[in-house]
Amino acid sequence: MNSSPAQLLSAQNVNQLLDSVQAFLFDCDGVIWKGDKLIDGVPETLHMLRSKGKKLVFVTNNSTKSRSQYANKFLSLGISVTEDEIFSSSFAAAMYLQIINFPQHKKVYVIGEQGILEELQLAGFTALGGPEDGKKTAQLKSNCLFEHDKSVGAVVVGLDQYINYYKLQYGTLCIRENPGCLFIATNRDAVGHMTDLQEWPGAGCMVAAICGSTQKEPIVVGKPANFLMEFLLKKFDINCSKMCMVGDRLDTDILFGQNAGCRTLLVLSGVTTESVLQDPSNKTQPEYYTSKVSDMLELLRP
Amino acid sequence: MNSSPAQLLSAQNVNQLLDSVQAFLFDCDGVIWKGDKLIDGVPETLHMLRSKGKKLVFVTNNSTKSRSQYANKFLSLGISVTEDEIFSSSFAAAMYLQIINFPQHKKVYVIGEQGILEELQLAGFTALGGPEDGKKTAQLKSNCLFEHDKSVGAVVVGLDQYINYYKLQYGTLCIRENPGCLFIATNRDAVGHMTDLQEWPGAGCMVAAICGSTQKEPIVVGKPANFLMEFLLKKFDINCSKMCMVGDRLDTDILFGQNAGCRTLLVLSGVTTESVLQDPSNKTQPEYYTSKVSDMLELLRP
Incomplete structure (x- = not known):
């Protein structure tokens, strides 16, 4: 333009x-x-x-918060904003699945933080992963089969400061092995001001990691x-x-x-x-x- | 051909x-x-x-082992192979730095495992990161400045089952902020048979993550x-x-x-x-x- x-x-x-x-x-x-x-x-x-x-x-x-968490953040900074005025990429991911009529019996695996989980749950979807998987470790041992849920029909990837090999393997397995599994990116920002003094790797970092292991490109909603x-x-x-x-x-x-x-x-x-x-x-x-x-x-x- | x-x-x-x-x-x-x-x-x-x-x-x-660690692995499987017969991408990364006359007073930050550290040290380089940073966490707090070593002149990225946000931020800062800092990938394999039963995300996953945050392409040595x-x-x-x-x-x-x-x-x-x-x-x-x-x-x- x-x-x-x-x-x-x-x-x-x-x-x-x-x-x-x-x-x-x-x-x-x-x-x-x-x-x-x-x-x-x-x-x-x-x-x-x-x-x-x-x-x-x-x-x-920034997908780490839900709209309700953002409204609280605004309030804590002395600004009154309603949830209706907030459009976060965490909400966008949930709205995308709703608009494409993503089946309610299928699950969503999340590489990301609380905001994505909250928005998915508010929209009626069953979400796995997220912060809960942040402390899990993958064991590269003989005869070790990493099990993943075959009913996962979408992997949503956003900024995740608790990214680890367990989550990377989980998301990769779902996308590679579950037929038709969607790969959704909240956004692809390379870096962002996660703190006031410095830029940090953004969702673009985690999304690229999954592109690297699956050799697929995501649907971007942000x-x-x-x-x-x-x-x-x-x-x-x-x-x-x-x-x-x-x-x-x-x-x-x-x-x-x-x-x-x-x-x-x-x-x-x-x-x-x-x-x-x-x-x-x-x-x-x-x-x-x-x-x-x-x-x-x-x-x-x- | x-x-x-x-x-x-x-x-x-x-x-x-x-x-x-x-x-x-x-x-x-x-x-x-x-x-x-x-x-x-x-x-x-x-x-x-x-x-x-x-x-x-x-x-x-596979850069997780050094040539000497590979020789031991061969031996443990009943095959006698000498170090001279082994060319691992961990060794290739060290040889690349040697061939380009990478200054000995500069340091190398490693997103990867023991093999890269060992080969870098054998070649006379000072390496940081690797397994040691696997348990470190990055704190996204106000006034928190993530410090990195300004004398890092190369970041080597390989397969890292202990990948975390700390390492991603460290490597990203070095590549973005240290003038002339090299970005070296041991290899870009999307997945590999890290266990006998299953494929797992390969170095291509970690390398892509750093491409995503730095928006730069690596020099690949493997x-x-x-x-x-x-x-x-x-x-x-x-x-x-x-x-x-x-x-x-x-x-x-x-x-x-x-x-x-x-x-x-x-x-x-x-x-x-x-x-x-x-x-x-x-x-x-x-x-x-x-x-x-x-x-x-x-x-x-x-």
């Missing part, structure tokens, strides 16, 4: 953006917070947007895949051109917004630096960019 | 093969053994080949890369056309042999089935194929 260079958000263009947009879709990591630390000025900015009647939606590729946006559009009755995706990543957030025909605003408070944005090798240009979300508020001040 | 269909090894052609070959290069997993179980008839076949004056070389992508064969050819003064690579994998063993201009023999005692070999989608055809190594002995019997 946008091949012209990104414009710096300014006192001149911020009003035009705010006036023409009905809903702001926010990424969370690197936009709202870094790890467990809120980014400066976020609560005031969200308050200003709500007071102007803007709809707010929070779209995160950003920048269209699935999440289509689901979101069905839920809210707003024209794409009146929505603005605000994110810190070119390859997920901005691409996600552009793929859907949304307006886009890149913030430099997360993984993308200005030099990466301006580098000639970068082909993804947002419509606007700014240092952080609260610039919207600052720029409106007379 | 070979695009014509593989010939079944037979009483008619086995003599021609044996007469024209001076050295047999054997893969180990799925050829000599499965996990810790010897495949039937292997000792007698190796004995017959040695008695005919053939040179034997064992070339394995099969089917040319590095190992070039090293091997420098060591033995035998023309490639007088060497026969015997293996159970099309994408590593047979390709490795063909890339170098060797004769090739596929055995069906490991990961490749006859239907995979004969499938029209398979483009890699060995010169010969047979069910197992000891068929060579059986077919010679009058």
Whole structure:
């Protein structure tokens, strides 16, 4: 959609953006917070947007939490957000299975954390694996047959800080040996701000590991895949051109917004630096960019 | 080299093969053994080949052991093999660093097992990580900065049954943040017969995980890369056309042999089935194929 260079958000263009947009879709990591630390000025900015009647939606590729866990995290940081406003890739995985009518008698094996398990269970599915398998070990011994559940019909892979060989073998066996078993990735982010000071391997790391052992490619449900946006559009009755995706990543957030025909605003408070944005090798240009979300508020001040 | 269909090894052609070959290069997993179980008839076949004056070389992508550990494994299975006859991908990683004059004051971080550490140390390098980091955990907490050694100049990734998030973060940080840090893969086998009854995720799984988090591609030193064969050819003064690579994998063993201009023999005692070999989608055809190594002995019997 946008091949012209990104414009710096300014006192001149911020009003035009705010006036023409009905809903702001926010990424969370690197936009709202870094790890467990809120980014400066976020609560005031969200308050200003709500007071102007803007709809707010929070779209995160981080699958470690469920929507309800995210609502609690927002609350603990002093921001009131309802579950309905949250679209996490953990929820997207559950919604994907629901939309394709994944049979209820089949099970889902999870390489990932609590958020995926919770969303799957809320959607009525039987989930195995996840944190429970984090302390299990695989024994490479003679005559040892690693047993797996033949009724697993989907393996969902997301960020998993308790990744181990047991889970890798379990997921690999299901995908290789259970006929028709789906391989679903919550997202493929290479790294993310799992803590405020540092980037850590993201779901892209665990997903690639399973690609490596199964030699298969996953169905991706998080950003920048269209699935999440289509689901979101069905839920809210707003024209794409009146929505603005605000994110810190070119390859997920901005691409996600552009793929859907949304307006886009890149913030430099997360993984993308200005030099990466301006580098000639970068082909993804947002419509606007700014240092952080609260610039919207600052720029409106007379 | 070979695009014509593989010939079944037979009483008619086995003599021609044996007469024209001076050295047999054997893969180990799925050829000599499965996990810790010897495949039937292997000792007698190796004995017959040695008695005919053939040179034997064992070339394995499994990096979990060093050459000395492999020699012990052979001995424990009743086969006498010297370290000089063994070329493991753990050794290949150390030889690669030696050949490129990797500075001795730089360190090597290992995602892998004891074999890589041993070979690196034997070659005079300082290695970090490996089994020692298998029980370490990464804490995703605010203000937690994961420290890594800035003098790490290479990350070597191989099969690691103790893979965890700590190691993934350590390797990722070195590759992303230490200027010029090399990313070396012992091999990229998707799966392997780590036990006799079952296939398990191979080094390709761990290597892909690091590709996923770093978005970089590794230098591969094991099969089917040319590095190992070039090293091997420098060591033995035998023309490639007088060497026969015997293996159970099309994408590593047979390709490795063909890339170098060797004769090739596929055995069906490991990961490749006859239907995979004969499938029209398979483009890699060995010169010969047979069910197992000891068929060579059986077919010679009058």
